[in-house]
Amino acid sequence: MPxxxxxxxxxxxxxxxxxxxxxxxxxxxxxxSKPVTVIxxxxxxxxxxLAALASRAPGESRFERIAHLRLKESDRIEAIASLLVAAxxxxxxxxxxxxxxxxxxxxxxxxxxxxxxxxxxxxxMAAALSLSRxxxx
Numbered sequence: 729m730p731x732x733x734x735x736x737x738x739x740x741x742x743x744x745x746x747x748x749x750x751x752x753x754x755x756x757x758x759x760x761s762k763p764v765t766v767i768x769x770x771x772x773x774x775x776x777x778l779a780a781l782a783s784r785a786p787g788e789s790r791f792e793r794i795a796h797l798r799l800k801e802s803d804r805i806e807a808i809a810s811l812l813v814a815a816x817x818x819x820x821x822x823x824x825x826x827x828x829x830x831x832x833x834x835x836x837x838x839x840x841x842x843x844x845x846x847x848x849x850x851x852x853m854a855a856a857l858s859l860s861r862x863x864x865x
Contacts, residue, residue: 763787763830768794772804775826776854779808783817783858785830795824802846812850814843815858 763785768775773790782789797804805821812819818829843859845852 736768761785761828761830763789763808765790765792766790767795772797772800773850776804776808776811776850777857779812779819779828780815780854780857781822782828783812783815783819783830787830789828791826791828793824794826800848800850802851803848804848804851807844807846807848809852809853811855811858813839815855815856 733766737805761781761784762793765861766775766778766789767779768791775794775797779789782791807827808826809821812828817831820827820829829856831858841859843855845855
């Protein structure tokens with residue numbers, strides 16, 4: 729019979745020894761990130777943040793079937809591309825898709841960065857995530 733583990737916290741109950749044991753924390757690293765292709769028709773509001781995360785994965789990630797993002801608070805396809813380029817990543821907006829060229833290394837320090845948010849709260853959230861990768865000088 730398999731040993732059950734309870735809890736998703738950093739510790740788990742070990743039924744054999746009847747004591748708690750500590751799990752080592754797991755952290756995502758840039759070395760494990762891989763580019764993705766996402767058809768985001770059904771969850772367009774997640775695309776800005778997912779694109780910011782994709783900018784950390786080396787290689788080209790694509791977000792497809794997202795033409796309806798042009799009709800939101802801003803033209804989100806163009807806004808995301810502009811944001812990522814200003815943050816030091818590569819991005820190309822197309823009619824109904826977005827291509828993000830990520831890099832494993834953060835951009836070089838160059839002083840304060842002013843990232844465009846276009847008055848759109850979802851783009852602002854993606855900007856905050858992009859800034860978390862930029863070195864502070």
